Amino acid sequence: MSFFKDVAIAGVAESELGNVPHMNSVDLMAQASVRALQEAGLKKEDVDGLFSSSAHYSMPTVTLAEYMGITPKYMDATSIGGASFVSHVAHAAQAIVSGMCEVALIAYGSTQRTDGGGLANITESNPFEDPFGYNDPITAYSLAAQRHMFEFGTTRDQLSEVAVATRKWASMNEKAFKRDLITHDDVKNSTLISTPLTKLDCCLVSDGGAALVLTTRERAEKLNTKPTYIWGYGESTTHRSISNMPSLVHTAAIESGKSAYQMAGVGPEDIQVAELYDAFSINVILFLEDLGFCKKGEGGRFISNGNIAPGGKLPVNTNGGGLSYCHPGMYGLFTIIEAVRQLRGESGERQVDNCNLALAHGNGGVLSSEVTMVLSNETKS
Amino acid sequence: MAYNKPLPNTKGVSEIYWKGLKEKKFLIPHCNECNEMFFYPRVVCPHCGGTNIEFQDHNGKGEIYSYSIVEKSFIQGFEKEVPYTVALVQLEGGKARMMTNIIECEPEKVEIGMPVEIHFQDVTDEIALPHFKPMKGGR
Ligand SMILES: [Zn+2]
Numbered sequence: 001m002s003f004f005k006d007v008a009i010a011g012v013a014e015s016e017l018g019n020v021p022h023m024n025s026v027d028l029m030a031q032a033s034v035r036a037l038q039e040a041g042l043k044k045e046d047v048d049g050l051f052s053s054s055a056h057y058s059m060p061t062v063t064l065a066e067y068m069g070i071t072p073k074y075m076d077a078t079s080i081g082g083a084s085f086v087s088h089v090a091h092a093a094q095a096i097v098s099g100m101c102e103v104a105l106i107a108y109g110s111t112q113r114t115d116g117g118g119l120a121n122i123t124e125s126n127p128f129e130d131p132f133g134y135n136d137p138i139t140a141y142s143l144a145a146q147r148h149m150f151e152f153g154t155t156r157d158q159l160s161e162v163a164v165a166t167r168k169w170a171s172m173n174e175k176a177f178k179r180d181l182i183t184h185d186d187v188k189n190s191t192l193i194s195t196p197l198t199k200l201d202c203c204l205v206s207d208g209g210a211a212l213v214l215t216t217r218e219r220a221e222k223l224n225t226k227p228t229y230i231w232g233y234g235e236s237t238t239h240r241s242i243s244n245m246p247s248l249v250h251t252a253a254i255e256s257g258k259s260a261y262q263m264a265g266v267g268p269e270d271i272q273v274a275e276l277y278d279a280f281s282i283n284v285i286l287f288l289e290d291l292g293f294c295k296k297g298e299g300g301r302f303i304s305n306g307n308i309a310p311g312g313k314l315p316v317n318t319n320g321g322g323l324s325y326c327h328p329g330m331y332g333l334f335t336i337i338e339a340v341r342q343l344r345g346e347s348g349e350r351q352v353d354n355c356n357l358a359l360a361h362g363n364g365g366v367l368s369s370e371v372t373m374v375l376s377n378e379t380k381s
Numbered sequence: 382m383a384y385n386k387p388l389p390n391t392k393g394v395s396e397i398y399w400k401g402l403k404e405k406k407f408l409i410p411h412c413n414e415c416n417e418m419f420f421y422p423r424v425v426c427p428h429c430g431g432t433n434i435e436f437q438d439h440n441g442k443g444e445i446y447s448y449s450i451v452e453k454s455f456i457q458g459f460e461k462e463v464p465y466t467v468a469l470v471q472l473e474g475g476k477a478r479m480m481t482n483i484i485e486c487e488p489e490k491v492e493i494g495m496p497v498e499i500h501f502q503d504v505t506d507e508i509a510l511p512h513f514k515p516m517k518g519g520r
Contacts, residue, residue, distance in 0.1 A: 125390060127389030127390050127391065127395065127421075128420075128421045128479060129480045130388075131387055131388060131389050131504075132467055132480050132481060132510075133456045133465060133482065134456070134467050135455050139451060143447040143449050143467070144447070146447050146448060146493070147493065150493040191453060192452040192453070193451075193452060193453045194449045194450070194451050194452065194467075195449050195452065197449075242469070242480070243479055244421075248446070248469075
């Protein structure tokens with residue numbers, strides 16, 4: 001599985017984020033795309049591989065190609081929810097190495113906030129869940145949180161600590177939507193939606209887009225940015241609907257993480273910064289366990305020692321995450337963007353010292369699909 | 382007032398299941414190849430890949446695997462019914478779990494592990510939903 005050695009990330013960018021009522025989803029995709037290409041020193045004419053997924057468009061790569069005037073040689077619109085874009089980067093790597101394309105553009109955009117705040121979703125009904133008044137997706141994550149509390153004694157305060165620590169990171173990111181510090185009581189006392197989760201346990205509802213340019217290692221090394229290399233990758237899924245999750249406290253991150261570490265030849269102890277898709281506070285606890293940063297059941301205790309906050313042993317979600325930075329519905333690509341910036345040393349006030357090895361983890365559906373990527377600013381020996 | 386909450390699509394492989402509920406029968410798919418039950422109804426067994434599947438009468442008993450009390454609902458027809466309990470119930474005797482509402486129990490008294498039994502809740506002329514209530518006399 002050495003093909004990742006021959007590719008590198010050459011550009012990353014966000015579109016305007018937050019509240020962007022004057023643009024549509026594809027506008028945000030295109031704006032982020034141009035910015036990512038510009039950063040790399042490439043033009044849209046260089047792009048011959050196009051990757052996207054969307055809750056707004058049924059044929060997102062086709063929509064984006066038309067909009068930007070790109071005629072790609074290769075397209076992939078794999079849809080595994082918010083995790084899709086991390087998988088696109090890996091799929092693009094395979095396409096590049098096999099000669100199907102040379103410059104891959106992975107783009108995302110969503111006006112979820114402007115569209116009214118609900119989770120944008122191409123309608124998919126479930127006769128075995130819809131009749132019971134289940135708030136999709138919040139109640140699904142609530143069911144997992146409740147079970148985690150039952151099995152391992154995870155506490156309300158430990159869930160709150162995820163939101164509190166993430167907000168500390170967001171306070172150092174000028175692009176973050178919410179930057180004012182919050183307390184454990186703020187989280188606990190915010191509007192209770194579906195027990196045990198409150199409003200501040202839930203990700204933001206924002207507008208936003210993101211893009212990433214992947215090309216051959218050879219080409220990337222001649223471009224404007226410091227290349228970021230992919231050391232390892234893994235993906236898996238355990239279920240689509242929460243009723244069918246085999247264990248509510250074990251996610252497919254166990255599988256995706258194992259594959260990624262194995263390919264990278266590293267373990268969780270080597271990771272210096274982790275960007276974990278935090279759709280809800282419980283996600284971070286589950287992923288810390290499933291990705292081996294602590295034992296199963298100890299996620300709550302792990303974070304309560306300040307381990308994931310600024311100055312902690314394992315900086316997590318250093319951009320402020322989906323909880324405080326941005327969450328337009330499918331956050332996956334933003335995990336890689338922040339990992340790349342940390343590895344380049346571009347993260348300013350929130351920069352993690354001597355950061356050479358980062359982990360980006362995407363989640364899709366209701367803890368359904370999990371994808372893990374290990375990234376570095378050094379080539380893999 | 383007409384029932385205004387989401388209703389299931391009862392067509393296809395699951396038609397027998399939904400018809401059963403209306404007749405107060407709890408019919409759960411059972412695979413004759415691996416002798417295991419599963420839920421939701423499918424033409425292929427998710428445990429062994431077998432296709433020799435039949436619906437069997439289930440006693441309607443199970444226990445709460447997890448639950449959440451919905452305090453703020455975004456679902457049509459449910460907005461004014463908060464708080465109510467959404468639960469996953471592990472059915473007795475095999476590997477089948479389903480989503481439901483727990484009724485006849487104050488939300489704050491609901492617990493993981495609580496024994497529950499089915500209540501066939503008629504909601505329209507065609508449809509009954511599988512709600513669950515605490516089992517009489519406990520376990
Ligand atoms: Zn079977």
